[in-house]
Amino acid sequence: MIAWVHERTGLDRVWKALFERHVPEARGPAAWLYTLGSASLFVFLVQALTGALLAMSYAPTPDHAYDSVRYITGQVALGGFIRGLHHWGASFMVVLAVLHMLRVYFMGAYKYPREITWMTGVCLLLLVMGFSFTGDLLPWDQKAYWATAVGTNIAGQTPVIGGVVSRVLKGGSEMGAATLTRFYAFHVLVLPALLAMVVLVHLFLVVWHGISELPERRLQDGDPQGP
Amino acid sequence: MSWYEQYRSRYARLKQAGKPFFPYAVFKDMVVVSLILAALCWLAYFAGAGLEDLADPTDSTYNPRPEWYFLFLFQALKFFPGRLEPVAAVVVPGVSVLLLLLVPLLDRGPLRHPLDRPFWTGLGLASLAAFGHLTWSGYHSPLINPTVEKDPLISRGIRLYREMRCAYCHKINKKGGNIGPELDRSAGSGSEEWLAKHLRDPQSVTPNSAMPKLNLLDDEIQALVAYMKSLGEPFTAEAPKLFTQNCASCHRIGETGGEAGHDLSLIGSARDKAFIKRYIGDPSKTNPDSSMPGFKGQLTEVQIEDLSRYLAGLGR
Structure with missing residues (x-):
């Protein structure tokens, strides 16, 4: 039975390529720094799951957004807890992604042959920022409204194209219903699709090149990386 | 290009000598993921996600605060005042992101240890320090508008007022x-009991009232009364004249008035009547640096009360 599935899906080979691949041994506490990427991926999955649950009871219009969030927090079973997970997950996401990036940066792990892996990683960080910016507005409370007002004003200051950018973000010259639906569409449709694609490329490259080894000091005789 | 090949063969050897991803790396991942999940659940359960009052686009006194990880950008804006603001808002972040993206093309060569790359390690540490410093000072920077503690009962009243379309x-x-x-001209003069009765059954206290009976709950009436009482107390027609005679040489309200003192057009949204009254009487008691003269003695107690009521209603 299992062999029958394997023959038709190649799952056994996928498992071999993903999980039985060898990883250079990193000794000491520094080895734990290599978990930050997986941790970011995990928090992303938490965000996707809690986000989908929240979307089931959320109404993206100025008339109902605030009340639906109050409803989620007070009425829906475990609603407050799920909203708390999504809220704190956003902060965790930023922190873990940045820590992961710092690990790669200070270890010089972006060097040959992993340059493009790094670039996709920077794109992922920008997407995470986009998630945070668009998600902030959704509760439609005072904090949400005014933080977004300032954010869109900042975007509006871009030389030459600022006016257009600000209007595209707000869906008009003033913040209102169009802004909320637009941010919601970005938050639950556009950004997740982009993020999923870039994550797949990023993961593929990580597996393709192999996880980088711990960097070593240059040896005295000039040999760059030792024997 | 020889070090590319050298690196590849060296990496292949290290990889071969290494351990399989599962279970060795997966185990560490699971440990960290479990800790993170525990921390997340703890925060979600005990701290939760806040929800402030409903967004009010007309509230010009709100202090916008971004999420903490955008604070550094807000703070950086303060170093580039006026026409230079686009530099901090767009140019600096844009260039930084581009630089970040291109790091692997700028820092090439085989050396990877941080101590073998002093320039890049230094740049990274300096950026981290700048980010930390900006976030820290942004967190501690004074708010642009003084915070007003709003009574939750009053907030509830405002919400009811909007929901029931009283406007x-x-x-x-x-x-x-x-x-x-x-309402901001009349409701403040009614006693709380009178207002409560009126809201419960308008005709019982005002026989010819056109207001419908709203069948409100007791706590809703309480909230609406609190809101009505917060609208301020009535002042006489004298008050604006007192302002023109005594204050307008330094302070402005709307388009008219002096420049030496603060613009008082919205003062009521930041200060209550008691504060304003104290301040008019003797500014130096509240603010030792104030150059404003005290008006105790110059104006009667009744006049100061009248003026304070007038000012406390501005911008509410």
Whole structure:
């Protein structure tokens, strides 16, 4: 039975390529720094799951957004807890992604042959920022409204194209219903699709090149990386 | 290009000598993921996600605060005032992101240990320090508008006022319909008992009132009364004249008045009547640096009270 599935899906080979691949041994506490990427991926999955649950009871219009969030927090079973997970997950996401990036940066792990892996990683960080910016507005409370007002004003200051950018973000010259639906569409449709694609490329490259080894000091005789 | 090949063969050897991803790396991942999940659940359960009052686009006194990880950007804006603001808002972040993206093309060569790359390690540490410093000072920077502690009962009253569309008939701050009285001019003069009775059954205290019976709950009436009482107390027609005679040489309200003192057009949204009254009487007691003279003695107690009521209603 299992062999029958394997023959038709190649799952056994996928498992071999993903999980039985060898990883250079990193000794000491520094080895734990290599978990930050997986941790970011995990928090992303938490965000996707809690986000989908929240979307089931959320109404993206100025008339109902605030009340639906109050409803989620007070009425829906475990609603407050799920909203708390999504809220704190956003902060965790930023922190873990940045820590992961710092690990790669200070270890010089972006060097040959992993340059493009790094670039996709920077794109992922920008997407995470986009998630945070668009998600902030959704509760439609005072904090949400005014933080977004300032954010869109900042975007509006871009030389030459600022006016257009600000209007595209707000869906008009003033913040209102169009802004909320637009941010919601970005938050639950556009950004997740982009993020999923870039994550797949990023993961593929990580597996393709192999996880980088711990960097070593240059040896005295000039040999760059030792024997 | 020889070090590319050298690296590849060296990496292949290290990889071969290494351990399989599962279970060795997966185990570490699971440990960290479990800790993170525990921390997340703890925060979600005990701290939760806040929810402030409903967004109010007309509230010009709100202090916008971004999420903490955007604070550094807010703070950086303060170093580039006026026409230079686009530099901090767009140019600096844009260039930084581009630089970040291109790091692998700028820092090439085989050396990877941080101590073998002093320039890049230094740049990274300096950026981290700048980010930390900006976030820290942004967190501790004074708010642009003084915070007003709003009584939750009053907030509830505001929400009810909006939900029940009271503004269809009533005006507050010159906005709303003409059928009922202007509430910020009249409601403050009624006692709490009178207001509560009126809200419960308008005709019982005002026989000819056109206001419908709203079948409100007790706590809703309480909230609405609190809101009405917060609208301020009535002042006489003397008050604006007192302002023109005594204050307008330094302070402005709207388009008219002096420049030496603060603009008081919205003072009521930041200060209550008691504060304003204290301040007019003797500014140096509240603010030792103030150059404003005290008006105790110059104006009567009744006049100062009248003036304070007038000012406390501005911008509400």
